[in-house]
Amino acid sequence: MTPTPRAAKRSGSRKTLTQANLEALGAEKLALLLLAAAEEDAHLKRRLRMNLAGEVGAEDLAGEVAKRMAALEARRARVSARGYKGFARDLDLQRAMIVGPLAGLDPGLALAHLCRFLAMGPAMLSLTRDPRGLVADVFAAAAQSAPALVKVARVEPATVARALGALVEGDRGGLYPDLLEQVAPGLEAAARKALRTELEQRWGEHRRMDRLRRAVRLLADLDADVDAYLATFTDAERSEPETGGTIARRLIAAGRLQEAEAALRSAAPKQGVGQGRAAWEDAQIALAEAQGRPDEAQELRWAAFERALRTAPLRDHLKRLSGFDDVEAEERAMASAKAHARFSDALAFLIAWPSIPDAAQLVLERAGEIDPARTELLEAAADLLEARHPIAASLLLRAMIVDTLRWRRTDRAQAAGDQIDRLENLAAQIADWNGVMTHEAFVEGISRLVAQRRPR
Template sequence: MAKPSLAGQKKVTAQNLAGLGAERLAQILVEVAQTRTDLKRRLRMELAAGLGASHLVPEIDKRLAALETSRGQVNWRQKPAFLRDLDALRGLIANRLGVEAQDAALERLWRFLATHPQAARRLKDRDDHFEAVYHTAAADLGALLAAHDPHLAANALVEAAAAAPQAWAAWAGAALTPIASATAAIALTLAQGKSRPMPGWMVFIRHLADAAGDVAAYAETFGQAALATPSVSVEVARRWLAAGRPAEAGAALRLAAPKPKGLLGRLAAPDFDWESVWIDYLDAAGDTDAAQAVRWASFQRTLEAQRAKAYVARLSGFDDVEAESEIFALAAAHENFEKGLSVLMAWPALAEASAMVMTRGDQARIDPEQAEAFAGKLRRRFPDAAERLLRGGAAAAFRRGALTLSDRLTQEAEAIAGK
């Protein structure tokens, strides 16, 4: 085995630091801790953890009390240390105290989560890193709750959410993941019995319904107007399909089905996601012919390659060959040159893509970066088409003022042409 280089031996890694020895590392930590309050506090808590739960709990309680009462603003310079300290406290409660004294850890995780509004007020520029600490704490809490009495766990969860519904709307998914569906069902019943017309409360109940596997309860958290929107009907229908109840899925989707519009009463184009779940519903209901018809109509309307691939994959005999030919013809003749070419390139149908470029290259309107990517795939077998795409992309780049990109594409085209 080759000996590590001198530069490698100087890197700050666990392996290299271990070579310094415990005594020297301890001296360094003590020296640094004299200038870093957060590090000194962390070391003291780690020492307490090594002595057992009875020593760790008072240290945790002191830190929690400080979080509960502190009001000083945390500026951008202090923020990284503040977040490290916050997450270290969470980790000590969940990972150290949680191993030795679960009840004590559970009590302190509840307290930790309750510090969220106070800690948030202290941060001038709160971001995802701050929220992630509490999100992880909620997951830690759920893991501990999973081992407790279901009724007690459910009641505690609902009471905490009733006190801070918006926060728990964000945390519930993480907290409920390790919790048994039976416990979630108890919590769902308790939550439904509370009148809480506050922001976040219905979202919390939605999470409970998901965890309990109660699709009807999930749907009941939406009003009739919301259920008639494609995005909500899709979420409800997906859950019914996952539960093996296609009839209910179909009923949910029909509430948001495309409606006639205009003087002629033509149906509006369906939402793509709604249409995708409608296809899944038709398959689940055994109406495969109707599902195929929707796939084909959807491709003709949207020119989405994945829709066409799904259609072809379900054909038998030589029908798939005929269908592919029709798909390629539709793509090659599509009014949107770039969209049609994208279908052929994604299939991939490089010969047909090359023919399209050579036939319609003069009317090509294509993003320069996309032209470069397509040309890279065509270059070996169809160099003339690749060159033409690159020149079209160079012209488009020039028109938008991207001169460096235009020059690069031109040089690539000339390299193909042998100039």
């Protein structure tokens, strides 16, 4: 007797956990299942209670959120490794309820609770090592919701100012570096004025708190209040090239050119000091333009390019040339770059410009100066060179391979293997090595190097 074939299992089984299948169970059965599950899962129980409160109204939901935040604020015990994920999940539930359902019901109430939640951030982080960044991510996500909520919430300016001022002052670990920068521009005039007053008052009480000083500076800058902006810098800071350049740019924008000139003079870079010099040079160029000295501004742009091979001043310089002068000037700039004292800076400039033929010529002529420690630069340059300049690309790859083998850099062993494979492919494209060591000779050399480095 021939056995009857079994019916094939349907792909859309009713046992699969899908929304449609769960809905088919019916509301009463689902409610019973959820109640049973909630008795064994505190997080689920909390989530259900908050959703039920949201159905009643904003005040009830806010009360549930506030109750849980109070419990978290009172916590002193550190979070164990086992409880870490659950702790982060609990925090994220509070965040989601505030910026989701509560914000939809009452934006003003949601903003107050969001500010309280953000204020908890430093304390919550102190309870855990946060090895995966889960807790920090929760508070970063909460901070990202603040600008939109501030715009729609109907809250007294003084209330917003106090809340934001407290957040800035309490942000001990720098958890919200960009919060004020994102929120302040969207504030209405009255709210921004109140915030600025609040921050200035707090800074006056805590003069050494640098985060309050930076916040006052940001608000002064947004209001184009140059004098208040200047007041946030010490005399020592004003003598630094970068700060001097930053201040001068604000003074130039305000039409206070003599003061800008004095600011630059007092912050002039010392011989051999490069830190912050770019900002100072840019302000110096802007001042020359503002004072009606375009020829001097052009000279300054060229000098800024030649000193540190900066692309921005060179591009600005070339834009202002007429006829074929820009072509000649660009050729002169590439020659200057190839002759630059620091090989790595020259290579970085030429691939950023980009001028690939000049980068290849630089590598071929100054191969002995390749710095194998600059792996990101060399790999990027090799990528750009390999199609049309395989010998130059090979020299860059060889430098990294030799460095890896010579110093037994195990962290770069895999990369070295990949680079050797790339050399094989490049060698197939090269008919004439033009005086450069052939691929076969290089492979023989590194084989000897490996043999020498083996323990006996």
